[in-house]
Amino acid sequence: MEKEIKNISFTVIENGIQTPVVTRHGSYPNLMYLLKEELQLESFGECGGAGRCATCLVTTKSVTGASLIKERNEPNTLEQLGYTDQATRLSCQIYITADLNDAEITILEI
Template sequence: MDGSGQHISFTVISEGEEYIIQTCENEYRNLMVLLNDKIYIEDFGQCGGQGRCATCMVEVTAPNGALLTLERNEQSTIAKKGGATGNCRLSCQIFINSALNGAVINVLSDIY
């Protein structure tokens, strides 16, 4: 063991482009911050991660149904913005940990 964070790899789809993202545990505060750093997405994460704006909404497909537990207030923020389907999440409420490994994250910014 060298003490460094666990290596994490997942796929992001944004505006028809596919990106393989490599990171490690807790390298970023949350997935919204990571996406803004690695990929430029217009008007993404406007409330700065407070779970209010839903501009950071993503559709998540993860092995074993991981990542589908919503945080407090997430459901109502998502519903307000019309993201009703079962696997929508606010990416600012997703932490960078092993649950992301192998996931596919579809950025939904084009619904605005």
């Protein structure tokens, strides 16, 4: 039996403007690539997803599951910038999964 493909819907806020996003699991390597392409953001994600430059900084609300876990370079990069709260993330470290369904992602300026 073929697995049903479901849409993942969430809201992105950039400069106070809310944009609904609908995508599918694995449609992009990570959230950074989706945001860069869908919102055509310049100077966003300059290190290409290595979790080092923090040019893809976001806050998250209502993200669930494994997407809450900060791994690889993300904790150190955020700590160096003084971000210690759970909601501040590097979008390059968040995969496109059902964990994002109904979430709110706010793009931060650094």
